[in-house]
Amino acid sequence: MQSKSVYKVPDGKLLKIFLDYNEKNDSINNIRITGDFFAYPEKGVEIIEKELEGEIIDKKRLMKKITEVVKKHGIEFIGLNIEGLAEGIVLCKHE
Amino acid sequence: MNEEWRLLKTGFNNAFNNMAVDKAILHANSKGLVPPTVRFYGWKPAAISIGYFQSLMEEVDVEACKKFGVDYVRRITGGGAVFHEHELTYSIVVSEKHPEIPKNIMESYSRVCGALIKGLKHLGIKSDYAPINDIVVNGKKISGNAQTRKMQTVLQHGTILLDVDVDKMFTLLRVPNEKIKDKLIADVKERVTSIKHILGENMSFDVVAEAMKKGFEEEFSIELTEGELTVEEKRLTEEFNKKVFSNKEWNHMR
Numbered sequence: 001m002q003s004k005s006v007y008k009v010p011d012g013k014l015l016k017i018f019l020d021y022n023e024k025n026d027s028i029n030n031i032r033i034t035g036d037f038f039a040y041p042e043k044g045v046e047i048i049e050k051e052l053e054g055e056i057i058d059k060k061r062l063m064k065k066i067t068e069v070v071k072k073h074g075i076e077f078i079g080l081n082i083e084g085l086a087e088g089i090v091l092c093k094h095e
Numbered sequence: 096m097n098e099e100w101r102l103l104k105t106g107f108n109n110a111f112n113n114m115a116v117d118k119a120i121l122h123a124n125s126k127g128l129v130p131p132t133v134r135f136y137g138w139k140p141a142a143i144s145i146g147y148f149q150s151l152m153e154e155v156d157v158e159a160c161k162k163f164g165v166d167y168v169r170r171i172t173g174g175g176a177v178f179h180e181h182e183l184t185y186s187i188v189v190s191e192k193h194p195e196i197p198k199n200i201m202e203s204y205s206r207v208c209g210a211l212i213k214g215l216k217h218l219g220i221k222s223d224y225a226p227i228n229d230i231v232v233n234g235k236k237i238s239g240n241a242q243t244r245k246m247q248t249v250l251q252h253g254t255i256l257l258d259v260d261v262d263k264m265f266t267l268l269r270v271p272n273e274k275i276k277d278k279l280i281a282d283v284k285e286r287v288t289s290i291k292h293i294l295g296e297n298m299s300f301d302v303v304a305e306a307m308k309k310g311f312e313e314e315f316s317i318e319l320t321e322g323e324l325t326v327e328e329k330r331l332t333e334e335f336n337k338k339v340f341s342n343k344e345w346n347h348m349r
Contacts, residue, residue, distance in 0.1 A: 006271065013175075013227075016150065016153060018150070032150070032349060033148065034148050034149055034150040034153065034349050035146075035148055035149065036146050036148070036149060036173070036174055036175030036176070037146075037148060037173060038172075038173035038174060038200075038227075038228075038241070038242070039148070039173060040200060040243075040244055041244070041245070042147050042148075042171070042173065042243065045148060076200065078173075078200060078201065078227055079173075079227050
């Protein structure tokens, strides 16, 4: 199932997520994280996208997973944060 | 004696060349081939640049751009879509290890924006840094900025609006909801300003560039000496122009 969310991160930028997910078990097939935020290094966002494949769309679980990836790869966001990113993904499910 | 940095005035070029030059300087500086550099440039034809993470088709009306002869290009820096027409664009490239450059990214935005604020002051304009990446005059945006760090080197580029045509901008950018387009345009007109609007007269590109040069010199305690792109930078520019910025795969990546 293809879905999209537009979410203004509190005190941050406008996050637009394109999500393809499995409706049967709410798992992520494919995700594109877009928007006018900053991330250092930029490649970090592609790593997060790849690592989220197969994850279940649940805010707490997503936050845990993203935190792990961010720590492992030393990714820094500006205008975006881990909770905002997880929220944007969860919003895809509700639409 | 202040440290000497290089000043480049590369004139008006198309979007692909402009972005290729910034990336070429970044690479050359990271290899120690060129000194820290401040560059001033403009855009011909007018162009839209989008942030590294933005979706091209989501942000840009590609058909309208073609119709009006406006180029579009994806930047290597994050941030939002910008319509480049009547503006002075700058870039600064310097090692992350330079003592004048804060390790903290937000602090380094604030330092580079400090140079622009000092430059605007030379034009008689009082402005403030508005985190994350804007400069405002009386609360209205006059400058947007974007930074990347690669190979232990900082590249920040940004715009100073000489004039602004919000209506034209919105014929080229896509809006989420056509029904509220008029309201959106009205809002943006309220939130954006330009040197022309503030001073009530046109300021030439060269006059603004001279003021900004002083601003950078004061902020970083440096002396800017005009130079040229090296042979290697020109070669890299050609390469990045062809392989990256005018490449459809790059621009449509997201």
